[in-house]
Amino acid sequence: MTPDHPTDQNAVRNLDSPRQLADWAQTLVAHHKRQLASPAPSPRPAGIDDSSSASLHRTWDDLSAGFVSLQHKNLLVDGADPAVLATAFMAALQGGYLLSAIARHTGPLEIAVEMALRQVARSLTDEPPRPHDRSHR
Template structure:
């Protein structure tokens, strides 16, 4: 795979055309999450989406173009699930609520197939530079929500002003992805819970000095 993102020239889609294209992408995303990109064929996508091969190639020049759309769709799905928690993130309590939602989601699926975006990264990042760039952009967008929340915590005095929100966000993402990988192997949400708890404990330990002073004096 060498040319992810190769698509026909942009054109305005009818409502019906947009619906058909979205159906194809959603079906491909589900198949690729379950079986991997290499394990998913275009014929399988046609069958799963209930479309014809001519329709598939009308919207996507090749599998690489379809994969690019899948990466964007999986990133959007991930943010759709987490945005309600991340957009209002402004305290340790909010971070704990996000953690609980994530762990609950992993527990419901027993970690099967891992993180939709992380799994694509594991399979594609070393094989396709265009795919790697799309996946990296998805991760950066995700981290930006966490970093923005951590900056709001600083504004509220809940986080040491010397802390770097961007670095802490990267640490949270690393805990999330590593926790998901271990949960996938264990078929349990416990590794995810442990990884996120350690990351959040580290952030809580960096509360603003004014918050820590009474504890130190007691």
């Protein structure tokens, strides 16, 4: 393990179980949580200035508002959390963007979007929304 890679990379390369993957991911989260709690300034990804950060935050807020809109239209299953859906969707998009930039093709972004849309689909109701009855105005 190194400061940049707080986990045993060999553990993820040679997975023995889904639990091992979950443990590896939780170790990354715990490491990042410690970094964010330290008094030193949090590291920012390269190319993310204040303006870019604000734009990303607005997009995240807009996604959350969009999921709230779906919830108000009864298109989300009971218990679906619009903020959680927005966070997961935004994280998938940003990860896809990053990996696509590294790979120099859109394959990773396409995979991330597909995965995010499948996750959202699990939170949608099975029934299409009923049109509002406008005859009683």
